[in-house]
Amino acid sequence: MSEWQKIVGHAWAVEMLAGAIQHERIGHAYLITGPAQVGKTTLAITFAMALNCESDDARPCGTCRACTLIAAGRHPDVSMVEPMISKRGKKTLKIDMMRDLQRKLQLAAIEARHKVGIITEFDAANTNAANAFLKTLEEPPGDTVLILTATEADGLLDTIKSRCRVVGIRPIPTPQIQQALVTRWHVAADQAHLLAHLANGRLGWAVNASQDPTLIQTRLDQLSLLRDILSSNIVGRFKHADKLAKQPDQLFDLLNTWLTWWRDLVLLTHQSDRLINIDERTVLEQLKATWEDDEILASLNQTKALLWQLERNVNIRLALENLFLTFPKMAMANE
Ligand SMILES: [Zn+2]
Structure with missing residues (x-):
């Protein structure tokens, strides 16, 4: 069994990447796009293994020296660059990270057939960093293969996109x-x-959550906090806003969980088979019956807007207060 067969989903992408090696039509640069934690980096690493596997069949074998070193992130000719994460949860790829990678790629390969440079979450590259990388993308040294991952190709510079073979993957x-x-x-x-x-x-989230119970507990805490806020009066809601504004690093994850919950409320009537928070179904059904559709939709949209604002330098406390004023009131169970 090759490592390709162990990839869950993404049959089309696997076929394209494995086929490029099989037919000896390997591109210099690939851009793998798709939502967070769907398997972009796994595809990139498996491709790097396939490019350098030493086995005679079923490449990548996952067990030869090249495969093992690449999987462990210790192959001398395969470099991976990941963004830095700020306290506010903002991810950045900086110009010196690009230059550092360029220097490594310029050196002759020590043992690999193809030197590989993987840059994850290229959306996080600022314009300077992206432009600095452009030269490498235009003239990659020797048999180098560059693999970028990003959430959306749309957010990247055209000059970057146009030099890559784009491999789009879906949830x-x-x-x-x-x-x-x-x-x-x-x-x-x-x-x-x-x-x-x-x-x-x-899939990445599901696997992590199956091994780390704190992820599930965190989600339960996030939903219980949402319920607290929904059943609070304005004074209570502003207190929550003030408290949360002091923990900005947790907001991205928190708001994303809340977003799925509001989304479920919107879907509940017509597409209830697509619910994410299936363990919340009873609560959601009760709330759907008491709230107006436009209140639910406004809460969904405002949560989405706040996620977008987090990336920019907004006043977080004010933005949270705004959000909490949009939320409808939830009656307490004993009211
Ligand atoms: Zn191998």
Whole structure:
């Protein structure tokens, strides 16, 4: 079994990347796009392995020296650059990170057939960094293969996109995640059912959550906080805003969880089979019956807007207050 066969989903992308090697039409640069945690980096690493595997068949074998070193991130000819994360959760690829990678790629390969440079989350490159990298992309040294990953190709400079073969991947369907969790990661069936739904197409999240119970607990805490806010009066809501504004590093994850919850409320009537928070169904159904559709939609949109604002330098406390004023009121269970 080759490492390609272990990739869950993304059949088209695997076929394209494996086919490029098989037909000896390897491009100099690839751009793998898709949402967070769907498997972009796994594809990039597997491609790097396939390019350098020493086995005679079923490449990449996953067990030869090249495959093992690449999987462990210790191959001398395969470099990976990842963004730095600021306290506010903002990710940045800086110009000196690009220059450092360029220097490594300029050196002759020590043992690889193809030197490989992987840059993850290229969306996080500022214009200077992207431009600095452009030269390498235009004239990659020797048999170098560059692999970039990004959430969306649209956010990148045209000059970057046009020099890459774009491999777009999509969220993995829930049943496929569920099956993979059971067969590959030996997760119990009912747990796999829940995690596959909560994953919302992100296999990486589901696997992490199956191994680290704090991820599930964090989500429960995030939803319980949302309920606290929804059942508070204005004074209470502003207190929450003030407190949360002091923990900006947690907001991105928090708001994304809330977003799935509001999204579920919107979907509830017509597409209830697509719910993410399946363990919240009863609460969601009750709220859907008491709230107006436009209140729900406004809360969804405002949460989305705040996520967008987080990336820019907004006053977080004010933005949170705005959001909490948009939220409808939830009656307490005993009211
Ligand atoms: Zn190998």
